[in-house]
Amino acid sequence: MRLLLFTGKGGVGKSTVAAGTAALAADAGHRTLVLSTDAAHSLADAFGAPVGAEPTEVAERLFVQQVDAQLRFEQSWAEIQRYLLSVLEGVGVDPVAAEELTVIPGAEEVLALLELRLHALSGEWDVIVVDCAPTAETLRLLALPEALGWYMDRVLPTQRRVVKALKPVLSRAAGVPMPGDGIFDAVERLHAELDEVHGLLSGPEASVRLVLTPESVVLAEARRSYTSLSLFGYRVDGVVANRVFPAEGADDWRAGWVLAQDAVLAEVAQSFADLPVWRSVYRATEPVGVDALRTLAAQVYGDSDPLAVPAGTGPxxxxxxxxxxxxxxxxxxxxxxxxxxxxxxxxxxxxxxxxxxxxxxxxxxxxxxxxxxxxxxxxxxxxxxxxxxxxxxxxxxxxxxxxxxxxxxx
Missing domain, CATH: 2.60.40.790 (Immunoglobulin-like)
Structure with missing residues (x-):
């Protein structure tokens, strides 16, 4: 099963490129799912079709899903949240404020990746394309499994033994309820599931594709992303330079933009010399719908295989x-x-x-x-x-x- 993740700075068109790549994969005969883990879903707009929290078929062999992160949050975090609420209420925190404090910023986006795990384990798909959150959020969530793993291996076993042995004493001394086995079990389950996600995304058939526009600030962030993704063991297999002005027929105003973009594109080629760099030209109208997205992707990738598995041993x-x-x-x-x-x-x-x-x-x-x-x-x-x-x-x-x-x- 091929796993492709698309990320980039907000507004560079990563959702459009991800959707086009998925449409091209389905057209080639692969049963394909394109999944959005971005809280600001835009796949429904890109395909011009209603898309729900379950896979929705928008064309033959092509399914789209915008993950209901709130539902996944409630399924995976509810037991832990109930305990945290009891602690905060025990020390007099207002119930409304306590509920807000027990929602970890970014947790919904992280837990949305658990949906990816379920689909990967189901065996239903040949290709899964993931439209990720903007770069900074993506990097944080991809780093989480290892960080949580350190806590699970080093801290949790000791903490669990101490709480179990001294629970009555600690409860009286602290004046708040101590966590029971169910809380520790919930944390362990969450870690195990996220660890599986990490294994899938760092495996030999998974890779990340960076989407950028020919702007210096966007290029700088793409470079940082490449470094950070490599640090955590994720393969970057290519770069898509989106919204490139065509040189042909440019008037004086557009000619200035063409020159500015050419300078940045030269830096892109130099920065990512070891990776394929695909270009997507600036279009007069926004590509909406399966046909338009498939056409865009076909022009972007040309004769190259958009689903080729990256060579080598990884970073x-x-x-x-x-x-x-x-x-x-x-x-x-x-x-x-x-x-x-x-x-x-x-x-x-x-x-x-x-x-x-x-x-x-x-x-x-x-x-x-x-x-x-x-x-x-x-x-x-x-x-x-x-x-x-x-x-x-x-x-x-x-x-x-x-x-x-x-x-x-x-």
């Missing part, structure tokens, strides 16, 4: 060496000054700093942190060195036993 790999191993993590556009690295037990903490010196692009990459749990083969080795080389972080590990042998030999 993260480990190579064995004569004296240990070397970890490779793709981090496009960053310099050594922008990367922080620390080792904590069997974890490698990689941080992209926004307060460091600017990279060669002149743009800081943003601030993100990933906790990489090292496989058993690496966890027993020590970090011998690290460097950033041509957009890739390389961390060298050596075997302490071999170090001792070399020291004795000298």
């Amino acid at each position: 993260y790999r480990v190579d064995r060496t004569a004296d240990g191993a070397e970890l490779h993590l793709s981090l496009p556009f960053v310099t050594r000054a922008e990367v922080g690295l620390a080792r904590h037990g069997d974890e490698l903490v990689v941080t992209l700093r926004d307060d460091a010196s600017l990279g060669s692009s002149g743009q800081a990459v943003g601030s993100y942190r990933r906790l990489l749990t090292l496989p058993a083969g690496l966890a027993r080795l020590r970090v011998a060195g690290a460097r950033v080389d041509q957009g890739e972080l390389r961390v060298r590990f050596t075997d302490p036993a071999q170090d001792d042998v070399r020291e004795k030999a000298t």
Whole structure:
């Protein structure tokens, strides 16, 4: 099953490109679902058809769904929310205010991805196209499973044992109810489901496609997105430059725009030299409906296969060496000054700093942190060195036993 995610800065036309790609896939004979996880749904407008919270067939083999994030929120968060409400009410917080405080910002968009998990496990689809939220929200939600995983592995087991042993004492001392097994079970279920989503989206048949318009600010965000997506192990397989002015027949006013866009498009080609860059020309009318969207996508991709599975091992790999191993993590556009690295037990903490010196692009990459749990083969080795080389972080590990042998030999 092929999984394609489309994201980009708000307003660049990612929903239109995602819908067109899905229409093209269905026309090629694939049973296709295009799914919107963006709270500001626009797929119904793009297809010019009513679309609901369940898959709606808009053409042969083409189904569209705008996820009811509120419903998923109630299904996955309700038990946890009820407990939080009881705690807040116990300390005198107004019930209306308490309900607002127990809704985590962005949680609905994150939980909408659980719908993707259900569809992927159903086996009903050959292709699933996801119209994601704008870039910043997408990056936050894609980083959540690993962050929650750290809490689940390190904190929750201890917390659960303490609460179970001292529940009566803690309840009296704190004056609020302590969480029961049902709350811990709900958190564990949520983590397990999100972890499956992460596995699906970072798998070999999944990739992210960046959509941008030829503007310097939009390009800067696309570059940061490429770096951050690579940090968390997601493959970016291409870039769609949307709303490109055609040079033919341009009057003086449009000729100025053509020149400005050409300059940015040259930067796009340089920035994403290792990826295909497809172009979509600016149209006199907005493409609405299956036929118009399919035509747009056919012109964008030309002779290339829009569903081709990305080659290679992805942005993260480990190579064995004569004296240990070397970890490779793709981090496009960053310099050594922008990367922080620390080792904590069997974890490698990689941080992209926004307060460091600017990279060669002149743009800081943003601030993100990933906790990489090292496989058993690496966890027993020590970090011998690290460097950033041509957009890739390389961390060298050596075997302490071999170090001792070399020291004795000298």
